[in-house]
Amino acid sequence: MDTVDTVVGVIAGLLGVVTGAVLxxxxxxxxxxxxxxxxxxxxxxxxxMMRARHAAGEMIEQHPDLxxxxxxxxxxxxxxxxxxxxxxxxxxxxxxxECGAVREEHVPRLFGDTFSWWYKRTFRxxxxxxxxxxxxxxxxxxxxxxxxxxxxxxxxWRGDNLQAWKRPDGQGP
Numbered sequence: 001m002d003t004v005d006t007v008v009g010v011i012a013g014l015l016g017v018v019t020g021a022v023l024x025x026x027x028x029x030x031x032x033x034x035x036x037x038x039x040x041x042x043x044x045x046x047x048x049m050m051r052a053r054h055a056a057g058e059m060i061e062q063h064p065d066l067x068x069x070x071x072x073x074x075x076x077x078x079x080x081x082x083x084x085x086x087x088x089x090x091x092x093x094x095x096x097x098e099c100g101a102v103r104e105e106h107v108p109r110l111f112g113d114t115f116s117w118w119y120k121r122t123f124r125x126x127x128x129x130x131x132x133x134x135x136x137x138x139x140x141x142x143x144x145x146x147x148x149x150x151x152x153x154x155x156x157w158r159g160d161n162l163q164a165w166k167r168p169d170g171q172g173p
Contacts, residue, residue, distance in 0.1 A: 108149035
């Protein structure tokens with residue numbers, strides 16, 4: 001009986017250790033994804049990105065009939081740097097969603113409104129038609145947000161209402 005009790009005790013102990021390790025890993029993965037989600041949100045609303053978003057939005061308003069390749073040809077690489085900064089952010093957001101690096105349930109709430117404006121105002125007509133991986137990623141994020149957001153969220157997103165995006169001083173998109 002002592003041998004059986006010992007074996008049962010060892011198996012129970014190992015099962016407890018494995019269960020504890022699995023639970024600890026799941027908790028750490030959850031925390032890592034939460035931190036990553038909030039880090040991306042902080043970046044989107046940080047001073048550098050806010051400046052880039054406003055500058056890129058003003059550039060889009062000045063050249064609404066050009067696609068991204070035409071904008072680059074007209075303004076040069078440095079002239080479209082702010083626009084690329086915005087696009088690359090949302091491309092990274094999509095890749096983070098795609099590979100499970102963020103808490104998916106928070107993405108529509110934290111990023112949907114801003115992405116919706118950019119998609120409807122410029123990405124859909126000026127970027128998505130271009131045959132680039134970046135364009136495919138932006139389109140994939142749009143479709144993912146459409147299926148992972150609520151109807152109420154989509155209704156609240158400001159869409160094409162440019163006045164909803166003006167700062168109190170009346171500047172910027």
